[in-house]
Amino acid sequence: MSTSSKRDSLEAIGEFGLIRQLKQQWSASSPWIVKGIGDDAAILKAHQGQQLLISTDVLVEGVHFNLAYQTPKDVGWRAGVANLSDIAAMGGTPLYLLVSMAMPARIPPRHIRELYRGLQAACGPYTVELIGGDTASSPSHIFLSLTIVGSVQANRALTRSRAEVGDRIYVTGTLGDSNAGLRILQTHSKHFRSSSLSAVEKFLTRRHVRPTPRIHVGQLLADRNLAHAAIDLSDGLSSDVGHVCEESQVGAEVRGKTLPLSSQLRAFAQRNNLDPMELALQGGEDYELLFTAPAKHHQKVLAVSKQTKVPIACIGEIQPKIFGQQFERSDGRKQKLAKKGFTHFSNR
16 A cells, blocks of 8 residues: 555544545535534524424445445435435425444545545535534444435425325336346446446436436425325335325325336336336336325426426326225236335345
8 A cells, every 4th residue: 555545544534534524525504504513413593484304314335335336426426315305205405414424444535535525416406514424433334324304394294194095196207217227237246337338228327326306396296285195216116105005094006008117218128028117116216206196286296397397197096995006007907016126124
């Protein structure tokens, strides 16, 4: 190891040296922050007429990300979007972020700085401020724990528990791209070079490593009181529909012929003898929004799509609980909507 490399190591700069670097890299300037990084806790001013939204995510190397085919900046971006998407699903505005990280001493500080640059790039368009966190050593892998704080107009937050029978089920964007992108990355993981990918593969892998949070869509749905329930698609469509049904005590029918599938996903599925609808149903981490809204609001929902330039598709309808959760295939055959998305602690 060169002398310069030794000087730029976690052992050389230490925990507080790393914190100082990151504080300089992502400085806070919001007038609502009384005290940010550097004390035992952050101090924030309250926003009148607003309710706070607080969410947290844990990301573990080897489970949620793999540095064999993701850059540290990609890891930071996806970590940021995972948290931003939770706020989007509630119809809120993201405000502050706390980041705790445990890492082995072998990780170069420049990689940590790059990870934070990815976080900053994802959060920057929404002026999210970094206000604190913690750092620690880890014996082998990187562990990230992010907590995001947002706000929403009082009593306007979207939840999973208010879907009503007769609501239409909508999703933003296209589904299954992230699932396909992850499969491509895993296939190429040992000798990954982005230059070796086809145009279709590059599109799908980018949809996995650089997803887009649907903040503006969520805000408009909440502000205009259009949606009854919402969730972000992080576990997979079939699982996340199930979460809404369970919390709202309703059933659902999802129609395969209306699922929004990208041409790139269809091409990938055809080349690999896969069912594109199954990729959409089972794939997690699309970070699109799924929401339910009364049929009378359909044109207003389409207006949100036009205003935000985010495609929104109606994919089904909320049914009575006794109906269960069913999926209608393109040929009209119906089957139980199986929960096949990602689940921690599962042997699958």
